[in-house]
Amino acid sequence: MHELSIAQSLVALAQQHLPADVSRVHAVTVRVGALAGVVGEALHFCYDLATEGTPLAGSSLRIEDVPLVIHCDGCGQDHQLAMPPVFRCPVCDVPCGDVRQGRELDLASIEYDTDEDAPP
Numbered sequence: 001m002h003e004l005s006i007a008q009s010l011v012a013l014a015q016q017h018l019p020a021d022v023s024r025v026h027a028v029t030v031r032v033g034a035l036a037g038v039v040g041e042a043l044h045f046c047y048d049l050a051t052e053g054t055p056l057a058g059s060s061l062r063i064e065d066v067p068l069v070i071h072c073d074g075c076g077q078d079h080q081l082a083m084p085p086v087f088r089c090p091v092c093d094v095p096c097g098d099v100r101q102g103r104e105l106d107l108a109s110i111e112y113d114t115d116e117d118a119p120p
């Protein structure tokens with residue numbers, strides 16, 4: 001299941017961004033492109049496994065879907081494609097594989113509290 005290795009690298013990456021005095025992580029947001037080949041449900045499941053025993057345990061994973069966008073030289077425009085994609089310009093009807101967006105698999109943001117935020 002490749003979602004598990006994705007979840008593990010996201011968790012490792014998120015941990016690098018956490019300050020030393022983090023007290024609780026609420027949520028991690030990832031941007032997942034339509035071409036990233038990630039099943040959201042599986043990633044949620046694997047995230048819970050991957051965060052076990054880390055400062056991110058108990059936090060929730062938010063997935064931001066990024067649609068597939070191609071750029072066509074013929075009409076000079078960007079077009080959003082439906083999945084599964086047919087790599088043709090919907091206007092010019094010519095083959096087009098210039099992907100501008102949709103391969104993302106990025107850590108977008110982390111919501112957390114630090115000890116300083118905690119009430120005295």
Ligand SMILES: [Zn+2]
Nearest residue numbers: 072075089092
């Ligand atoms: Zn075109």
